[in-house]
Amino acid sequence: MLNLFEGKEVFRDPTFINASYIKTLVEQFEEDGEIVNHGVARSLQAHLDTVVRFEKLEAAKRIVKHIKRFNGYLAIIKKMG
Numbered sequence: 001m002l003n004l005f006e007g008k009e010v011f012r013d014p015t016f017i018n019a020s021y022i023k024t025l026v027e028q029f030e031e032d033g034e035i036v037n038h039g040v041a042r043s044l045q046a047h048l049d050t051v052v053r054f055e056k057l058e059a060a061k062r063i064v065k066h067i068k069r070f071n072g073y074l075a076i077i078k079k080m081g
Contacts, residue, residue, distance in 0.1 A: 019051035019063075040077055047073060 023045055030041040047070040054062040 019048045019055055023048045023052070043073065044070070 026035065026041055026044045026048070029035045030038070035041045035044075047066065051063055051066045051070065054066065
């Protein structure tokens with residue numbers, strides 16, 4: 001199912017959303033100018049690369065640990081503007 005997220009259509013099927021999908025969103029946000037700092041985009045991608053690796057290993061505890069770190073990094077970025 002498609003929903004709007006801040007004016008953009010995105011897939012909201014929880015079985016579809018994984019780290020690879022979020023990486024695609026980060027790329028789109030950078031291309032659209034919503035992430036203007038390439039270093040920030042690259043850092044987000046690096047966090048997600050780690051999550052992708054653990055998804056392939058089906059290492060749930062490690063996935064959760066790294067997604068929490070990713071979310072924490074997003075919160076820092078948001079505060080910085």
